[in-house]
Amino acid sequence: MAKVFISGSSRGIGAAIARRVVKSGFEVVLHGRKESEALLSLSKELKSPFICFDVADTNGAKKELEKFTEPFFGVVLNAGIADDGAFPALSEESWKNVINTNLNSFYNILNPLIMSMARAKKGRIVTISSVSGILGNRGQSNYSAAKAGLIGASKSLAIELASRNITVNVVAPGLIMTDMIDENLPLDEIKKMIPANRFGSPMEVAGIVNFLLSDEASYITRQVIGVNGGMI
Numbered sequence: 001m002a003k004v005f006i007s008g009s010s011r012g013i014g015a016a017i018a019r020r021v022v023k024s025g026f027e028v029v030l031h032g033r034k035e036s037e038a039l040l041s042l043s044k045e046l047k048s049p050f051i052c053f054d055v056a057d058t059n060g061a062k063k064e065l066e067k068f069t070e071p072f073f074g075v076v077l078n079a080g081i082a083d084d085g086a087f088p089a090l091s092e093e094s095w096k097n098v099i100n101t102n103l104n105s106f107y108n109i110l111n112p113l114i115m116s117m118a119r120a121k122k123g124r125i126v127t128i129s130s131v132s133g134i135l136g137n138r139g140q141s142n143y144s145a146a147k148a149g150l151i152g153a154s155k156s157l158a159i160e161l162a163s164r165n166i167t168v169n170v171v172a173p174g175l176i177m178t179d180m181i182d183e184n185l186p187l188d189e190i191k192k193m194i195p196a197n198r199f200g201s202p203m204e205v206a207g208i209v210n211f212l213l214s215d216e217a218s219y220i221t222r223q224v225i226g227v228n229g230g231m232i
Contacts, residue, residue, distance in 0.1 A: 008079025012178035016202035055105035071116035102146035158222035167221035174228025196229030
């Protein structure tokens with residue numbers, strides 16, 4: 001059974017992806033920064049193992065991921081944080097935390113895994129960016145920078161790995177109803193920016209990720225696929 005690692009899979013989009021790909025017959029390894037009730041519950045629900053490490057910690061990620069001697073078929077980079085603020089008032093800590101978690105995790109997770117996947121000459125990598133990484137967004141210079149960086153890194157890696165039968169694609173969600181959405185925001189006004197006039201669901205993102213992991217997507221690589229209700 002093909003094995004897929006999903007970072008940040010205890011809740012939200014990551015948990016939806018895990019549920020969807022297990023339904024398709026993949027074996028999933030879940031991940032959280034630390035052991036939590038949500039992670040334990042999902043692990044029990046899906047009968048899937050989990051590992052814990054901070055994706056911003058290069059050595060910690062390497063230590064945990066190198067415990068897997070068999071190559072992963074799929075890797076989904078989903079873990080991310082937001083720490084918004086107007087740029088003039090943005091602290092150095094807020095900038096670095098978001099970049100380290102959302103962008104540097106690309107290196108921290110994939111670098112320990114990529115050679116075994118290359119030797120196997122098959123695999124799927126999906127990174128979760130954001131509409132903010134394409135358009136930019138007020139108060140999200142750190143988040144937009146990190147998500148845009150993911151797109152560039154993914155496109156470059158796709159070129160390197162194409163001859164090894166490994167695809168690398170990006171999914172860029174728009175406004176998806178998860179606990180990262182601040183309910184104090186004027187959601188009705190924000191909704192007017194979306195041609196579909198609604199927020200997306202985590203399962204709508206999970207469906208695209210599941211497709212990109214499938215055999216049907218074997219000739220799709222180096223692409224950015226938006227799930228945004230027509231925002232762009």
